[in-house]
Amino acid sequence: MFEIACDKPHRGSEAASANPLPPLPPLPGLKPATPVGSAAPLPSVSFAPPEPGVPRRLAMPRERLREAGPGSLSDLELVALLLGSGLPGHDVFDVARSLLKHFGSLRAMLDAQREEFEGLRGIGPAKASKLVAVLELARRALAEQIEEKPLIDSPGAVEDYLRLLIGGRAHEVFICLFLDIRHRLIRTEESTRGTLTRMAVYPREIVRRALMLNAAHLIVAHNHPSGAVQPSASDRRLTRVLRETLALVDVQLVDHLIIGTQETFSFARHGLD
DSSP: OOOOOOOOOOTTHHHHHHSOOOOOOOOTTOOOOOOTTOOOOOOOOOOOOOOTTOOHHHHHHHHHHHHHOGGGSOHHHHHHHHHOOOBTTBOHHHHHHHHHHHHSSHHHHHHOOGGGGTTOTTOOHHHHHHHHHHHHHHHHHHHHHHHHSOGGGOHHHHHHHHHHHHTTOSSOEEEEEEEOTTSOEEEEEEEEEOOSSOOOOOHHHHHHHHHHTTOSEEEEEEEOTTSOOOOOHHHHHHHHHHHHHHHTTTOEEEEEEEEOSSOEEETTTTTOO
16 A cells, blocks of 8 residues: 655755756656746637527527427427526526416427416416417418418318418307318318307308309318317308308308317318218
């Protein structure tokens, strides 16, 4: 066992300093040591600081997003990145967690109207606007997709668009997609808004709008807030009335879709009865 002793002053130190020993010659093949005080400075290493205002925990999912893509992040991390900042004593992950807990799911949060965020802890007007804008961007991206080609060729995109548009509404909404002779979208309009279980639809008004827009075809849709998409007897009756009424003015009813939060029912796929 070896021990390393610390240098301590002793009585002979003054004599040693008065008569210093001559330096030892350097060993062959070795360069003499650089005198103390003249050594070359070590290369500097710089560390990029986190972006101003970004919590350290938030920088971790941001790095993973850059390296592995957004699919590698959880709902909580994505919401935290979207919010950007938290509250004094509560980081952004705490705010994101309470937000998801309040709405119950990511889809319900994204379907929320701007006023539904008012009064929630850590969500001011700026954050509420940002959250509402996310779903609106998705809606517009899908709207562009269905405008680029005939809707008859992209039924999946139409259903995705309608799910984003009305799938999460707390009340029934009746939507009309007016199409030209080439099945391209002319306009999307909300025809009627009802309650949780009731809604009045006026076929005459729908026919009038089709004529005003010079539409040749029509897709209609309404949502079931309960989530179940099986058509009721009144849904079937409305489909028959609309088909027959529109035929009188040479407008074809292409489909009637019932939109739930996860599923969709298409009358066209089931014979349009």
